[in-house]
Structure formats: structure tokens, C-alpha cells
Amino acid sequence: MELAETDLAQPRWLVCHTRPRCEKKFAALLAAEELPHYLPLLTSVRRYGARTRSFTKPLFAGYVFAQVAPLFQTRLYQQDLLARAIEITDEARFLRQIAEVRAVVASGYELSVRPLLRRGRRVRIVAGPLRGLEGEVDDPTHPEGVVLSVDVLQQGLLVKLPAANLQILP
Numbered sequence: 001m002e003l004a005e006t007d008l009a010q011p012r013w014l015v016c017h018t019r020p021r022c023e024k025k026f027a028a029l030l031a032a033e034e035l036p037h038y039l040p041l042l043t044s045v046r047r048y049g050a051r052t053r054s055f056t057k058p059l060f061a062g063y064v065f066a067q068v069a070p071l072f073q074t075r076l077y078q079q080d081l082l083a084r085a086i087e088i089t090d091e092a093r094f095l096r097q098i099a100e101v102r103a104v105v106a107s108g109y110e111l112s113v114r115p116l117l118r119r120g121r122r123v124r125i126v127a128g129p130l131r132g133l134e135g136e137v138d139d140p141t142h143p144e145g146v147v148l149s150v151d152v153l154q155q156g157l158l159v160k161l162p163a164a165n166l167q168i169l170p
Helices: 005-009 023-032 070-076 091-107
Strands: 012-018 041-048 051-058 063-068 082-087 122-125 134-137 145-150 155-160 166-168
Touching: 005 070, 012 023, 012 070, 012 091, 023 063, 063 070, 070 082, 134 155
Parallel strands: none
Antiparallel strands: 012 063, 012 082, 041 051, 122 134, 122 166, 134 145, 145 155
16 A cells, blocks of 8 residues: 555654663753653652752653654654654544643653553563563552463462563563
């Protein structure tokens, strides 16, 4: 299926996965090119002895949302700030979720990002003595349960771990 000339000029929303610690630079590049984008930032306050420092950090580390025409996408890679661009398949749902993120960030409530865990989701343990082992989420309502398989016995071991120690696998 070929794309028409008008399809290549029509801007689409992308999830831009940046190189490590390049989110703000990439957002500045998008702003300089006058491209619609969104980089949700949180203000963080740290105390160093008697001094207090305030700084902003990305809510979703490594990601910036941008609306870019397909003809312009190759230009995004020229500054070596972008690792890959992921197309949004359901733009209406994406825009609704981004509006929700904007509202939550603007509310000033304390928030943090958590992985979306569901039953059967493959995960890798990234911290602690079981680091490197892989398993499946047992119960999404209590995501600390990870089942490590022993296939030959058709058995599994349920291990209770904090969700922060888990990395979702593709």
C-alpha cells in the first residue's frame, strides 16, 4: 500500500524514545522547529546539608511525545538525540491519555511512574539476589508475586518481590 503525498505531509503523533538523559535537549529541538510536542516534567527538591536544590526531571525517563509529519521524521535523527520513534496507532486514545497526564502533572499531587503489570506478563528481576531471573506476574492486583517456571516438572515457584525490582519484558 503506497502513501499518498498528502499522507506524508499529515502530522502524526509519535512516542520519541531519546538517548539517555537527552529528553530536554530533544524537546528544545522540537520547540526550535516549532513542532507540537509534550515533555511532562516533575519538579524535584533535594536537600544537600543546609542547601536546598530544585530541579525538573522528565516524568517518563527517555520519552518525549511529538507531532511530526512523516516527511520530517528523518530530520529528527540528525542531532543524534533520538534512539527511535514509535508511531501511535490509536491517536484518539493517546490524546485522551496525554490530556489526563497533563491534568495530573498540573494538579501538583505527588506522583510516580509504575509498570503496568498484568497476569502472565513476562518480567525480569533487576535487583536483589534473584537479579537476572525471568518469570511471569501471578496476580496483577498484588504484583509482588512472580512465578518462576520449572517447565520439566510443570511447576512454578511463586516469589514475593517489590514491583520496583521487576522489568517488563517485550
